[in-house]
Amino acid sequence: MKENKEYILAYGFAGKLLDALSAVTKKEKVGLVLIGDQELDQIVEDLLLKDEESFTEVISSADSYELELEHLLFVNFTQESLMHFIDKLKAEGISVPYKALLTEHNRKWFLRDLIEANRQEHLFVKLYHSSKNVLKIAVDVYATSKDAPLLAAMDNLQQQIEAVEMQGEMPAEEEANFFEKLRLSYNSLAERLNTLMMDS
The missing domain is CATH 1.10.8 (Helicase, Ruva Protein; domain 3)
Incomplete structure (x- = not known):
């Protein structure tokens, strides 16, 4: 896992909302990893980037998702940097009610369970x-x-x-x-x- 780089695992984003999220992450130098339905039944820890992996600039997403919601999982964020980033999202008119900060506890959960808990x-x-x-x-x-x-x-x-x-x-x-x-x-x-x- 990339220990220091802040990045987000984003589920359910498409179209203009994805474009807006991508613009904010680029501006704030935060990595963005899109995840889809195929990752719902995987353990969160297995979705994290490994040391040799990098963030891609190519953004693609599904047209529709099994769960009709957007979810953000913040990786390597401090509480302060999380609040700063959420403020930046709000300033751009992006509201995502379902979000979580990666913890030692929730990294062992299935993504579907984490989203449902949120x-x-x-x-x-x-x-x-x-x-x-x-x-x-x-x-x-x-x-x-x-x-x-x-x-x-x-x-x-x-x-x-x-x-x-x-x-x-x-x-x-x-x-x-x-x-x-x-x-x-x-x-x-x-x-x-x-x-x-x-x-x-």
């Missing part, structure tokens, strides 16, 4: 932020409605949010359990809010 993590974070936002709306509605079922739903969602915040990093099965509890609490509060807002 997808689940993204959904969890999105639900967490949506839950906090709906709670703020509910506080305002409760101030005028004093609706007891709304207050109960708010308390339940607040407890789930606090449970997630206290938990931190967790195994996938436990995370799925927390996600489901948070989702149910979110839906319960959203339903009650919708009912109250339609009645008013």
Whole structure:
């Protein structure tokens, strides 16, 4: 593996999005390696460049991919260089919600499993932020409605949010359990809010 050179394993990129990604990587002097469906069931470590391999300037990609998403795996990046590169992507209008930094842990995973874990993590974070936002709306509605079922739903969602915040990093099965509890609490509060807002 190239120890010092920062590079990205990119899955699912085609067309203008690939052109934009390629332009940013060239400008930032970051290597770009495209991977496709044939690599999904390989171990991440086996996809890493070996010392004698180099980055190619020829960019080609599939017209379509099995997984309908884009994923970036950042190799040899520090946290600081990762954030810098993500800022450069955003400045060019490139948003990739599914991404990971190569670690000693995830390098032993199948690429498909890593992408799925990133997808689940993204959904969890999105639900967490949506839950906090709906709670703020509910506080305002409760101030005028004093609706007891709304207050109960708010308390339940607040407890789930606090449970997630206290938990931190967790195994996938436990995370799925927390996600489901948070989702149910979110839906319960959203339903009650919708009912109250339609009645008013």
